[in-house]
Amino acid sequence: MPLPVWERPEPRPRATPVPLTRAQIADAAVRLADAGGLEGLSVRKLARELGVGPMRLYDYVANRSELLDLMVDAVYAQIADADRHTGWRDTVLAVMRRTRAAALDHEWFPDLLGARPHLGPHALAVAETTAAALSQAPGVRDVDDLQRALGALNAFLVGALRREIAERRTARATGADLPAWQAAHGPYLTRMLDTGRYPTVARLVVDGAHLDAEDTFHRNLTTVLDGVAGMEHPA
Structure with a gap:
């Protein structure tokens, strides 16, 4: 079994103008996920953010799962x-x-x-x-x-x-x-609560506050x- 990403040494530096480490990769991936969610995160976008080719990232992480591991730990x-x-x-x-x-x-x-x-x-x-x-x-x-x-x-x-x-x-x-949601669903909810079948729910809706x-x-x-x-x- 290969070593976990945490125990694998960093790849040897390449003679390129863009230095790279797993910490840099994780930080950039976190920024992308913060902006667009996990669904907006891809190796291609991450490579573009770092200014490297996509294949270079695979020297540092074997797959998306390892990338998520690095992000979570960050x-x-x-x-x-x-x-x-x-x-x-x-x-x-x-x-x-x-x-x-x-x-x-x-x-x-x-x-x-x-x-x-x-x-x-x-x-x-x-x-x-x-x-x-x-x-x-x-x-x-x-x-x-x-x-x-x-x-x-x-x-x-x-x-x-x-x-x-x-x-x-x-x-x-x-x-x-909240006010917009209440305006959209209020009439239906009022009709349902007026049936008397949901007295405890009615109490929560009528008397309950919007909690911090x-x-x-x-x-x-x-x-x-x-x-x-x-x-x-x-x-």
Whole structure:
């Protein structure tokens, strides 16, 4: 089996006017994905951005999968800079806030979360920080508890980030903000709620406020961590 991209040495420099490294390739790919999403990223566009021929990139990455690995780890490098705290809860909160900030800066990033393990050095550093902090939670007694706690935290994180990014994308694609959406769908929804078959949904629609995304993320994350801290164990 070939060595992972993380362990392969950089190709020997060529006698060309354009120096190249995997870090430069990752940075350029991130810029392209930020501008046009993953669907707008191609080897040809990336090569043009770097000022090299497309085939030269294959000296550094074997395929698109390795390119995505490099991009993901470049984002994890931003998350790994989260402030260090002594308490387990504050540490996890810091990492999760940095992850959300990175996802808002790089909307393609949540698309790649949860799909497969991220094994780059910065991704592993974030995983170590998170796992080490959760291992100190009062409800985590052994490695099985730690796995469950990590699973719950990651499930919340992926779901919350994908939903928030999806809402942003939809608003941009349709040009419809909340008032416009309400104007378009309000009459139908009013007719359905007037049937009386959906009283709890009616309460949410009529009495519920449009919650702030950042505040909601923090409150729901706190709820997850409260559950981790108080995890019950069978007798």
